[in-house]
Amino acid sequence: MATNVEETYLYSSPTTFKVSSKDGEIFDIDDSFINQSKTIKNMLNVLDIADNHMPIPLQNIKGTMLNAAIVFCKYHKNDLLSIPDDEDEDDFERDAYEPRRSDDISEWDKEFIKQFTVEEGTLFDIIMAANYLDIKALLAVGCKTIANMVRGKNSDQVRQMFNISYDPPGEGLNTPRNSVTSKESGDNQLLTTQEKESRCKTPSPELMYD
Template identity: 30%
Template sequence: MSVENAPVVDVDEAAIPVEKKMYYRFESNDKKEFRVSELAIQQSETLNRLVEAMGYTSEDVENKPAIAIENIDGKTLKLVFQWCEHHKGEAIPVDDGSVPKIVEIPEFDAKLMDIDNGLLFKLIWAADYLNIVQLLNVSCKKVANMAQGKTPAQLRRVYLLPSDEEDEAAKRAAQEAQDPRAREVEEEFEERKRQGGNSFF
């Protein structure tokens, strides 16, 4: 197990009340460990609820195993916690399903997201899973900006959009997967057609 003992971002200790000065340990699915301040964790609704439910003391945090985050890898989790540390203490937007009309991407976030699109994709999944509202806002804005001034043909390429035919095929496949009997009926129908039958029934 590789351990990253230092906090992801330098902690401004003066800004943190003494009783809140506690670092939780998290482990990614590729066994990378991170120490994250309690205040930074508040940016993630999912993690905040989790640590509240666990009720860890300072000793527990040190002595118990790191909290496993099974579906996020170390590279992505590092970005997530860097973001949370940088924005700790900031007001958290209410997650009412709405999207702010104007989303400005701060300089720090822009630099943090100056990554390949594969990692950006994982970062968005992580922000969604961990319910980090503002990180989701800025990362989605970055993806939205990729559309700027593009033609439909260019958008299809940038966003790897399926064609109508591909969407139809995917829909059929999903329906068949849900209802194996439907596939059997269709195969039977095709077979009868091959045999020259005019009517299925």
């Protein structure tokens, strides 16, 4: 677990900075964000940023996601010490087969994450933003949300839910040796995963590679 000493950042005042998203939006960030984003903290420690009027460019993050991450960090500014970290990686007592808890998302976090959807792809965007900014608590909330959506679903349902593309015909799982042989129809015809899907009652999702 990170210690208080490690949490202390080395840069001196000022304690508010500006950051710019890849679409040019500029935001003010303060300690609540800096303390929770290891990426920003490292940037400030490595870069000699004397002028806090010059925005730090975050070229990988859209403005909407950066804004959401700032809101999240502001809400969680006081639970810094309870931020889940990668300390479990070093826990040799931990059973590698035992899944981590995902039913412990707070009500506020549940409401917060609802604004992001799979359909629009924003749920994945906020997870990637949290990963890039290295905000563990936000990353955990995103990952737990996806895990809770998936649990108990079979692969056809997951394909539909996330609109996962098939391998192109003749490639990957659709090479003849990997194709699914129809047993129900009684013939030995090799079916691609798409063809198998099309014979099921549920409609197949739109193929993304078309």
